[in-house]
Amino acid sequence: MDDVSKVLKRHAYITKTSTSLIYAILVSIAVNFFWTPGHIYSSGITGFAQLLTTISERFFPMTITTGVGLFLLNIPLFLLAWRAISRQFTVFTVITVFLSSLMIQMINPIQLTHDPIICAIFGGAVNGFGTGLALKNGISTGGLDILGIVIRDRTGRSIGSINIAFNTLIILAAGTMYGWPYAFYSALSLIVNAKVMDMTYTKQQRMQVMIITSRPNTVIDSVQNHLRRGITILHNAEGAYQHDSKTILFTVISRYEMGELEEALLESDPHAFASLSDTVKILGRFYDPMP
Incomplete structure (x- = not known):
């Protein structure tokens, strides 16, 4: 090692x-x-x-x-x-x-x-x-x-x-x-x-991520294995088409981490729906690996 x-x-x-x-x-x-x-x-x-x-x-x-x-x-x-x-x-x-x-x-x-x-x-x-x-x-x-x-x-x-x-x-x-x-x-x-x-250099550009999944624990583990990011969980969401139970996950990443996020989602739930949007400003703690 x-x-x-x-x-x-x-x-x-x-x-x-x-x-x-x-x-x-x-x-x-x-x-x-x-x-x-x-x-x-x-x-x-x-x-x-x-x-x-x-x-x-x-x-x-x-x-x-x-x-x-x-x-x-x-x-x-x-x-x-x-x-x-x-x-x-x-x-x-x-x-x-x-x-x-x-x-x-x-x-x-x-x-x-x-x-x-x-x-x-x-x-x-x-x-x-x-x-x-x-x-x-x-x-x-x-x-x-x-x-x-x-x-x-x-x-x-x-x-x-x-x-x-x-x-x-x-x-x-x-x-x-x-x-x-x-x-x-x-x-x-x-x-x-x-x-x-x-x-x-896209590392300083922040993006808000919303993930809708039926396998929240698997997705959370996979995302946090790839990225050092906190995740907020919203339970008891419902799909309007089939009325199946869903969970919504919220997090914020840098644009530089988009590839790692996609890889984490493919590994954990290929059927998850994810929406990414640019974030203008962040208040609070956001991990930055730069010195």
Whole structure:
């Protein structure tokens, strides 16, 4: 059993490291092929690193490249993650940010186009896919992600307002440095980035599930063997067609868990009826396996 556990753990480490490399390549493509030629700023710490590069080019005798700036700006957040989250989380975050900085430095820009709209859309899409892929595999890309996890764990609140304020400053900086139309282009890139990331990373999207079954105990056992979710039971339901006795089960899952739910239902009651709908907001305890 210990050998199996070691193999699974090693496989998880290899998967995370490989995903870190893929993300690093994608973010370097977004920065070097689209954002930099189009004078577009990214969100978060990456955008701050781009801004630092622009300022150092114009006003400092030495240019601080985006790759170097990205790593340096993340160092205080690494220390915060080490103390407040976990060592394993911090190690993989350092690996991801280091590879991203390295790839941004190593991959030479290809001047595909200078059209700011094209650069905004495709840069945002490439980076959004990379970020979503990283989050889907349990990897943080550094930056405000770390601050968000710490604040969420300590206060139960998100840092949505902090994100909005920070990214608003980045957008205004783009307008100041390159002209105000580029503020709107950067905002467009942020929107595309967020939409593609949501399409790729579905773990944060909640769904309400209603299951109608005549085998409630079997279904409950199967679902809870596959998923760590609580279930509410409504007894004495009746089917309108054959007037047979039914039980209604309610739970909430993430969209990422839909496949496991379907597998659990097929194993326990292939004739069960299940309805899934998007949930706008959840109040109360909802298990989140992310750090």
